[in-house]
């Protein structure tokens with residue numbers, strides 16, 4: 075039996091300890107805000123925050139997160155009003171929206187690390203997150219907006 | 225849309241939402257019927273009426289103009305409007321209900337949107353592709369809203385005992401100006417439901433100058449909040465009690481099948497519950513599944529791990545030798561010989577022979593995969609002779625039909641719940657993944673989710689075709705183009721429906737080949753044969769991608785050969801403002817639209833070129849290593865021109881500092897979503913131009929994920945994309961937005977690369993061609 079802490083809540087897992095955290099979150103814990111896009115750390119759709127760092131849940135096993143704090147999009151802010159989330163809504167960022175939770179988590183992690191990133195730093199930090207709809211211009215602007223106060 | 229407080233700091237926002245000089249005028253659980261009142265009235269047939277004719281009536285099941293189907297009002301005043309098309313990122317789930325709200329004078333903050341299940345008899349055509357939603361539904365949605373408004377007004381007038389002409393709906397209430405009395409929509413709902421539905425002929429539509437929402441662009445999409453907090457539900461997010469998770473190993477070669485398999489190791493994987501063979505259909509079979517071996521598990525991760533442990537021997541079948549290198553050579557060979565003539569004006573052969581100069585270009589575009597961010601996925605629950613599906617499908621009605629047929633049950637027994645689509649791009653027009661889920665649920669007697677992995681998506685999809693476009697342009701002494709022969713060779717989408725189809729269908733020929741708008745005396749289009757060896761499908765903008773690439777590259781090639789400005793050359797070829805005469809074409813297709821409403825209007829084509837040249841600073845001086853390229857293309861009956869500024873460094877690394885696009889899509893609903901579509905189209909265009917290539921060897925796709933089929937990421941996306949929307953004339957019918965932005969991008973980029981480096985790229989993707 076493995077115990078993990080997701081969004082401040084203890085959860086038990088009695089299955090394969092190597093199960094990718096992504097599928098534990100989505101299929102076992104019912105936290106479907108974290109998305110599958112590639113399974114190979116290539117797209118960032120599955121981004122969660124672990125100990126203030128953006129982490130790809132698809133290549134992290136459940137056993138890797140024992141004793142660490144996992145935050146998913148559902149736990150980013152109690153009312154969904156994290157500055158990044160607010161900036162996202164202000165700029166109408168999403169198209170299909172599927173990549174957006176991963177983008178928001180990546181953006182939030184970036185601002186924890188660097189509260190005032192330049193445009194170039196944003197472009198670099200967000201480059202691991204693919205948006206097939208192509209919302210990059212707005213994502214870049216929204217992260218910038220969040221960093222300057224919505 | 226909130227307007228920013230400090231727009232200067234944000235790239236691209238300095239002009240955001242500035243529409244060119246406008247010179248003219250949380251989802252409810254149920255349909256509000258429980259506890260509320262659907263607007264109900266005696267049934268009467270409502271012939272489709274439109275101020276302008278569209279192709280909507282020719283689509284399966286046409287349009288339904290009936291407020292009782294689309295609108296309901298609860299006693300508390302909440303208005304629920306049905307969105308019957310699929311939301312894949314274009315904003316249609318917001319835009320169409322917004323049109324209804326506009327006409328019925330509903331206050332958008334008190335409107336909820338309800339997604340319709342697949343039922344075309346009830347809602348009209350639901351096949352969300354071809355950039356058709358707004359152009360087919362702007363008028364029907366206005367009529368629905370106007371009907372609802374007049375029923376509310378009639379109910380209020382009766383209540384007050386005054387003539388209906390004295391009352392007016394305004395912002396969610398009906399007002400009697402003379403007496404100052406007011407009644408809210410909620411208070412009127414029950415009475416309004418008893419009113420008869422007015423005939424379309426007598427409907428009074430709002431004067432566009434009174435529009436509060438249409439054409440304004442201040443409205444965020446209805447799913448905006450849910451998306452940002454992780455509560456938006458895509459197909460992959462559906463969870464049912466007792467649901468099993470499945471992944472399927474499908475034949476690596478199109479038309480292949482399972483010879484034998486060994487599940488011993490797979491069954492040892494923790495969480496795997498069952499391994500079974502699933503039925504496949506012989507190729508081609510429209511959208512039927514490929515078959516293979518399914519692994520059933522308690523979660524997706526276990527199913528994937530189980531599948532990795534399967535040992536399968538495949539019978540590759542007839543396509544086992546498909547090889548992209550050899551196939552390209554065969555396309556080139558075919559393009560160098562005469563083919564089926566599909567448009568002919570004058571005598572191109574003779575004119576090419578007598579020309580003073582002939583410029584020939586062969587342009588290649590390989591197969592492309594859609595890679596929507598959400599790979600195909602579906603949940604099905606089959607119980608006895610009933611089936612319920614939850615899936616991100618572009619065509620809910622078509623899915624219902626195909627699932628019913630496959631299971632051998634009546635369509636009425638199949639419910640297709642349409643989730644949000646995590647991208648579609650044409651892939652999700654094919655419902656094979658929903659059929660797979662239905663077959664497995666039937667077999668297992670439990671709800672099943674079938675998840676495609678990214679590798680499945682890349683290797684077992686319905687790819688964009690592979691094409692060779694050969695253009696010969698003949699010029700006279702003065703440099704005027706007197707002859708144009710365009711041969712287009714590509715396996716056809718029709719081959720996915722019928723074995724042996726070798727010529728492109730009218731809907732493919734009509735995407736940038738036979739609809740060539742140039743004013744050239746001797747013009748001939750040909751379509752030599754090409755056989756398909758994999759499943760070919762619609763990909764955002766379809767054949768327009770290779771055609772615009774070829775035609776718009778050739779324009780710049782001619783400009784360069786004759787030392788003219790590419791934009792001037794383009795305008796010269798487009799020629800005089802006129803409606804292009806397509807009488808020499810047997811089936812001009814025209815995106816399914818009547819030519820009377822949607823002719824090829826070269827004045828509009830010229831206008832977007834001139835607009836983008838003006839706003840986008842055509843001819844401006846750029847730093848060394850930079851270049852500007854321009855391209856224009858009409859597709860999905862819209863007109864779009866793009867200027868790309870490219871920068872190439874000493875090592876051949878390409879970046880895009882700026883993109884400018886002008887679009888004329890006629891009358892429009894939500895300019896903010898038009899901008900987002902165009903911004904996205906630039907990135908999809910850059911992806912396919914720079915990287916997009918699926919290749920086959922021994923019948924198998926050689927790519928699998930974003931490492932070997934890369935798409936553009938933020939660090940290489942255009943620094944800024946500007947969008948200019950042409951204000952429509954008072955009666956300009958609406959036209960497509962979702963797809964038309966893609967085709968002009970690649971040629972504008974390629975022309976910019978030529979301007980920057982003198983290097984002419986005729987084969988996509990660019991790949992390492994600039995590094996040499």
Ligand code: FES
Pocket residue numbers: 109110111112113114115116117118119120121130131132133
């Ligand atoms: S799903 Fe994890 S990075 Fe793509």
Ligand code: FES
Pocket residue numbers: 168169170171172173174204205206207208209313597646647
């Ligand atoms: S919004 Fe669709 S993938 Fe990013």
